[in-house]
Amino acid sequence: MNSIPDIAAAFGLIPDSISEMSGGHINRTYHIVCGSDGYVLQLIDSDVFGDAVLLEENTARVCDACERHGVRVPQYMGYVRDGCTARLSRFIPSEGAPEPERAAYAYGSFLRAVETIAPLRCTIDGFHEIDRSYETLDREVYRIYTGAYENMAHAPRRNIHGDAKLGNIIASEPYTVADLDTVMYSYAAIDYGDILRTSCTDDTDGTGVITDRFTAAAGLAQDEIRSLPYGAVFVTAELLLRYMDALRGRGSLIRTDNALERTVQLRRQLEMFVNAL
Numbered sequence: 001m002n003s004i005p006d007i008a009a010a011f012g013l014i015p016d017s018i019s020e021m022s023g024g025h026i027n028r029t030y031h032i033v034c035g036s037d038g039y040v041l042q043l044i045d046s047d048v049f050g051d052a053v054l055l056e057e058n059t060a061r062v063c064d065a066c067e068r069h070g071v072r073v074p075q076y077m078g079y080v081r082d083g084c085t086a087r088l089s090r091f092i093p094s095e096g097a098p099e100p101e102r103a104a105y106a107y108g109s110f111l112r113a114v115e116t117i118a119p120l121r122c123t124i125d126g127f128h129e130i131d132r133s134y135e136t137l138d139r140e141v142y143r144i145y146t147g148a149y150e151n152m153a154h155a156p157r158r159n160i161h162g163d164a165k166l167g168n169i170i171a172s173e174p175y176t177v178a179d180l181d182t183v184m185y186s187y188a189a190i191d192y193g194d195i196l197r198t199s200c201t202d203d204t205d206g207t208g209v210i211t212d213r214f215t216a217a218a219g220l221a222q223d224e225i226r227s228l229p230y231g232a233v234f235v236t237a238e239l240l241l242r243y244m245d246a247l248r249g250r251g252s253l254i255r256t257d258n259a260l261e262r263t264v265q266l267r268r269q270l271e272m273f274v275n276a277l
Contacts, residue, residue, distance in 0.1 A: 002082060004030055004032075007041065007080060007082075008032055008039075010082060010086070011086075011088045013032060013088075014034060016033050017033045018033075026045045026181070027043060027044055029043075030042075039091055042089075043086050044085040048253065049123050052079075055123050058183050059076060059183075062114055062120070062183050065114050065117045066113045068116075069113035072176045073180060074092065074178055074180070075090060077090065092170050092176050095172065097166075097171060101210055102213075104192075104211075106169060107169075107217075107218075108213065110161055111217075112217060117159065120185050121184075123181060123184070124182065128162065128190055130149055131241070138241070138244060144233060144270065145234060145241060148233040149230075149234055152187045152189045152190070154227060155188065155189065155226070156223070158188060160185075160188060161180070161191050162184045163194060164191035188218060189227040189230055192214055193231030193236070196232040197232060197269065204272060215228075230277070232273040243259045243266065244263060
């Protein structure tokens with residue numbers, strides 16, 4: 001693979017500084033400074049995103065829909081394919097940690113915007129679908145995971161973000177919905193679940209306002225609203241099973257640096273969301 005300065009040069013950039021950005025599990029992301037201008041350079045993990053053309057097409061369609069509906073997303077400046085697929089966008093500074101209620105509204109607005117385009121093809125095979133290989137990891141967690149999915153599936157599918165955690169919101173003005181690689185045709189409850197999972201780590205006291213802001217912005221139907229609590233259970237159980245799978249040396253979606261600690265946290269969260277049903 002070419003060096004980061006070489007890849008930046010392919011975009012016509014001569015960096016003054018390059019620093020890797022943390023927070024993602026899949027792609028490698030770098031903050032590049034050239035004089036007074038900042039950029040974000042991402043190296044797409046081809047082992048996870050095998051179809052870079054589909055990824056680019058999805059992103060273009062989503063960005064167009066969001067622009068038409070006044071939802072702020074990163075504006076991608078181009079792709080380079082030379083030994084790897086790299087993508088460049090302008091750096092958007094954050095004004096601090098995102099507020100969960102405002103993040104919920106931003107993600108709901110995103111759902112309303114992408115509802116206007118045809119169903120998006122998933123860029124990761126089987127993402128947010130039941131993985132039967134997880135059954136042997138922990139049968140009780142697997143039972144909760146599949147049961148939550150069955151309850152979500154009573155609602156209609158729609159285009160969603162697919163990774164709607166707080167970490168994918170940039171607290172700009174207005175808020176920016178970032179990381180569009182996992183946009184897909186699935187259930188609104190999955191995005192709601194990721195918002196809750198990353199907002200309510202110790203208690204569920206703030207869920208009422210989050211729910212109201214998300215549902216109002218997205219314009220959800222009643223059957224979708226009824227499915228939302230199962231989304232929090234599903235995505236938490238799913239992530240717990242992915243960490244358990246990674247600890248066995250399988251799976252490519254999780255970095256295992258703090259996997260043991262995360263499994264303890266996720267078990268506690270899962271119990272909290274199940275008790276709230």
